[in-house]
Each structure stands twice: as structure tokens, then as C-alpha cells.
Amino acid sequence: MEKERLGIYIHIPFCVRKCAYCDFLSAPASREIMDRYVDSLKQEIRGAEELAERYRVSTVFFGGGTPSLLEGEKLAEILEMLSQVMTVEAEAEITVECNPGTLTENKLDAYRTAGVNRLSIGLQSADNRELRLLGRIHTFEEFLESYELARKKGFGNLNVDLMSALPGQTREGWLQTLEKTADLEPEHISAYSLMIEEGTLFYERYREDAHGYRELPDEDTDRLMYEDTKRFLGGRGYERYEISNYARPGYACRHNLSYWERTDYKGFGIGAASLIRNIRYKNNTDLAAYLNGDLSYESVSALSRKDVLEETMFLGLRKMEGVVLTEQMRKVYGELLNKLEQEGVLCRKNNRIFLTDRGIDVSNYVLSEFLLDEEI
């Protein structure tokens, strides 16, 4: 029996310090805690050996947090454990999220030797004022050093993460960030707009009823920035393949595509999520418990037919190529599809449906329309 593809996500919940807008599961930690965390990760991976019978690993993604805070050898130990337990494809895409200022020559050498072939570097903005405001640990110049070091060490598949709709940011300012980034010719660019999340410093400053709210670009400007992004990056040879993701031909992120296409994936580390045979798992988020060997789940939920169909629609439609229209979709969503087509937010072609440009502008509305009231 041919083995199925599996994505692996490994959560590294450590950062130099907390950024002002961040609500991810991450915090500063000592080297000793990081080493103990790696030991727990290896234990968790060892315990997942039953997956090896059915699956082969086609992508690995170290996310965080700041995975590049780990010593290169530690990251290599995790990958070594993974390949002892499961078959990792020779051509697997192996990504490490990195932050400028945490990369060294030795670390990058160790990554390459361990098989890492893609780096995702968090820049967010090419404007040092905006970087300070965000609470990032680096300047644009420090990002350039890390980027050039990665190229010098032979990494031929780089992503740069950017963020638009920042407080005080204008469309011109955002275009400058795009231009400085595209000039470097990374293979992939992610461009999300800032979300103000509860529990962050930014929430105190910029939530709707807070003093700073009016410093945020309004909804129209936010939308125009998205349009600017598509137009500008399109002109530089980047194809938008998902609402917020752009790539040179052949460089779409295979790992993230597997989320949108709902192929199975297994997450390791605190708070990591998994999707295995239509069951969603979420790991516990308690670091102290994890370090003491408690590898239990916070939640396990078996998805119903309705859940699966809804997810197929609102994840799949994030991709520009959309989803293949099935009999079940026609039956359940027939009227809705006609309505959305008439509104000009959805398009049907060659038995696929996908968002139009207008649909992308109002994607929250369109995607939420696919939530169903009743089981099917």
C-alpha cells in the first residue's frame, strides 16, 4: 500500500522578547528550558511511531515563536528523531521560521546539514520606525544581514513575512516595504494585514475604543493596500496563490497548501494542532507540564460531514485556484453558489469555483456564508 503524505508541524514557543502585537504561544526562556523542551519534543515524536505505517512525511515546518533561537544541533536532533521514527521523503520541504538577529553562520550550516531547505524570515516592515513600534528585535539593516547570510549559505528558497495596515502606515509607506523586499528577489512573500488581538500591548493601544485607534489605516485603505500588494508583486513576477501569499513559479509553500487542502498533518510541541483522518487534536499549552513529560491533548474532536464540508470550502477558497466542485457541494450549496456568483464574488469555471477579486476584498463575508446551520 502506498503511504499517504503527511505534514509535520513543530512548535518552538520561544522568542527573544514579546512583540507588541503578538498573541502567539511564545515567550522568552533560558537555554536550559529550551534544551528540556527539545527533549520533550523528541519524546513526543518517538511516541507517534504508529503514524509511520500509514504515512510518509512530505513537509516539515518549524514554527513559533522563533525556531531559529534553537541551536542548530538541537534542531538537527529533532529532525534526526523524526527520520528515525517516520519515512521523510528525500524531496521533503523542510522550513524553519527565523527572525533576523538570531541567525549565525554555524547555525545555518547546521540547518543545511540537517536537511533544512527553506527559511521563512520575519521582516514585517522595511521601515525602522514601524519595526520599533511593532516591538521587533531587529532593524531593516539587520534583516538584510540575515537574508544575505542565508543566501551565502546556499538557501535557495526563502520566504519573507510582511505585515500591512500598521499604525500610521500609508499606502506609499507599504509600497516602499514591498519594493525593498521584492528587490531582494525572495522566492516567496507572505503579506498579511495586522490584526489587533486581545491580550497584547497593541490591544491596549489600538482596540476600537482606545486612544490610538484612529492611527490605524481605515478599512478602505487596508483593502487598497491588499490591491497594491497584488498589483506590485504581480509586476515583479510573483503569483498570488492564496489570499495573503505570493510566490515565484514553483515556490508555493507546500506545507501551508496542505492546511488549505486539508491533507493530514501532525503537530508536535505545546499548543500544536493535528488533523488525522478527520479528527482534530490540539496539544496542551502548559509549558511546565510538557517539560515534565505530560504530552496530553487539550482537545480532540471528530469532525462531522458538515464540519468537513465547511472546512473544505472556507479553507480551499482561500487558494486562488479555489476548489473542485463536487456533487455534494452542488447539492448542499447550490442556491448559495448561484447567489454569490450573481453578487460577483465567486466564479465558476471548468468545474472549479474560486473567489473573484471582489470576493477576495470581502473574503470574510464570502467564506462565512459557507457555514451551515444543520448537519448534512
Ligand code: SF4
Ligand atoms: S517574534 Fe513572532 S512569535 Fe515571537 S513575539 Fe514576535 S511575532 Fe510573536
